[in-house]
Amino acid sequence: MIEFKLEGDFIPLIQLLKATGLVHTGGEAQIVVTEGEVKYNGQVDYRKRLKVKRGDEVEFRSQKIVVV
Template sequence: MINFELEGEYIPLIQLLKATNLVQTGGEAQIVVSEGEVKYNGEVDYRKRLKVKKGDVVDFRGQKITVV
């Protein structure tokens, strides 16, 4: 499990994947989101610009990111 400390109101989903080093580039992040590999609060979500906020949970390839 990864606890990601949010410093603002939100972080876009693709930036969160990059910031936690689960993908190498923004392009790779966009691809995995568009292919349905990412779950947001338990549901597959295809929105690349999704605003992830405190309390949200993102699942990706067996890693769980909790935003605190």
């Protein structure tokens, strides 16, 4: 599990995937989101500009990110 400390009100999903090192580029992040590889709070979510906030959980390739 990865615990990500949020410094503002939200972080876009694509930036979160990059910031945690689960993808290398923004382009790669966009691809995995549009292909349905990312779960947001337990549901597959295809929104690239999704605003992830404190208390949210994101899952990608057996990794769970908890935003605090």
